[in-house]
């Protein structure tokens with residue numbers, strides 16, 4: 001199942017630089033593991049924002065929720081999810 005996910009990162013302004021660096025490093029490692037496993041096939045920065053557009057390829061809503069809630073930055077993000085279905089006009093590969 002494919003999902004379009006938008007993540008807007010909202011780090012507190014009083015978060016210390018070492019705490020911030022640690023959480024961002026852990027986020028990167030976590031996201032790269034999921035990318036290598038094929039569960040996070042697209043990750044794009046939105047120009048001019050601390051936000052991304054991602055595509056997740058997972059088995060279920062529950063799996064997506066588990067992966068998203070495991071993000072180290074999860075407590076500091078607004079996340080919007082759109083479930084994707086096949087478009088009837090899409091040319092088949």
Ligand SMILES: O=C(O)C[C@H]1C=CC(=O)O1
Pocket residue numbers: 007009027028029031043050051052073
């Ligand atoms: O920077 C972001 O967009 C948030 C998050 C998503 C992947 C990652 O490494 O950080």
